[in-house]
Amino acid sequence: MAKAIVLDLDNTLFDTRSIPESLTGGLFSAMRDANQGDDAINDAVLEMAFHDAWSIPFPVIADRYRLPERLLSVWSHFHDSLTFDEPLHPYPDVVEALQKLRDRNYFLCLLTSGYQHVQSSKIKALRLEPFFDLILIDAVDHVHVGKEAILRDLLQSRKWQPEDVVVVGDSATSEIAAGVRLGIPTVQILRPGVTKTAAAGRHIHSLAELL
Numbered sequence: 001m002a003k004a005i006v007l008d009l010d011n012t013l014f015d016t017r018s019i020p021e022s023l024t025g026g027l028f029s030a031m032r033d034a035n036q037g038d039d040a041i042n043d044a045v046l047e048m049a050f051h052d053a054w055s056i057p058f059p060v061i062a063d064r065y066r067l068p069e070r071l072l073s074v075w076s077h078f079h080d081s082l083t084f085d086e087p088l089h090p091y092p093d094v095v096e097a098l099q100k101l102r103d104r105n106y107f108l109c110l111l112t113s114g115y116q117h118v119q120s121s122k123i124k125a126l127r128l129e130p131f132f133d134l135i136l137i138d139a140v141d142h143v144h145v146g147k148e149a150i151l152r153d154l155l156q157s158r159k160w161q162p163e164d165v166v167v168v169g170d171s172a173t174s175e176i177a178a179g180v181r182l183g184i185p186t187v188q189i190l191r192p193g194v195t196k197t198a199a200a201g202r203h204i205h206s207l208a209e210l211l
Contacts, residue, residue: 002185004160005101005210006151008169009112009119011191013094013207014126016054020086027078031071039068046071057113057174059140076141079115084125091191097207098131104211109154111147113138113174148178155182168210172197 010016028050035046049065056064062072101108110132112119116139123129136150155162167179168187172195179186180199187210188200196203204210 002106002164002166004107004109004158004165006109006111006154006165006167006175006179006184008171008175009110009123010114011054011170011194012168012189013090013110013128014088014122015091015191018089023082023084027075030078031074034070034074037068037070039070041065041067041071057140058115059144076115079118079141082118082121084121086125087127088122088125090126090128091207093206093208094128095131097210098128100211102131107134108132109134109136111136111138111150111175113140113147115139115141117141146178147175148181151178151182151184155184166210168207170194172199176200 007013031050032043032046035041035043045065049061049067052061052064058075061067062075098108108131110123110128112123114137116137119137119139123135129135136154138144138147138150151165151167154160155165162183163185166185166187167175168189169175170189170191171177172188176186176188176197176199185202186200187202187204188194188197189207190196190203190205
């Protein structure tokens with residue numbers, strides 16, 4: 001029986017599309033304004049990049065759409081200065097499920113990827129810190145090693161076997177793939193818009209199903 005549960009953040013515990021448009025709209029507008037010159041990309045391609053930004057790490061987007069350095073600078077500057085002045089809200093099932101998992105003495109670890117400042121700010125704005133024994137951020141703007149390496153280190157440092165842990169998340173190519181490669185049982189949560197992957201060992205629609 002698993003003793004630890006590792007949970008993803010974005011689109012697992014929290015709908016990234018619920019971030020106020022006053023914040024995201026400013027970023028997208030600034031990038032549209034900066035998309036000029038000989039290296040400008042097609043407007044339709046830029047909009048595709050914005051669409052993917054809700055669910056895919058930015059380094060992947062930048063490489064996929066070959067965003068010019070000017071746009072990368074706008075994105076980075078925005079995230080370095082981003083603050084959430086009002087609380088964010090997790091999915092409705094999250095708080096109760098996390099509390100019940102804690103009551104059952106599971107070791108809860110939050111593992112998320114993104115800009116260090118942004119992910120830390122989101123976690124605080126969501127008020128999720130008290131539910132977790134450990135919070136790990138795979139920071140794309142610092143030492144970006146990937147979730148597989150972080151999970152491997154977690155197993156080694158805690159002297160856990162893969163079967164002692166369950167990885168829960170939405171992304172087939174991120175935490176689910178990392179768990180599968182390490183032999184850790186995986187659970188994909190099918191939040192709205194998430195594409196189901198056969199690679200996951202189990203599928204749920206709500207964290208309550210973990211109970």
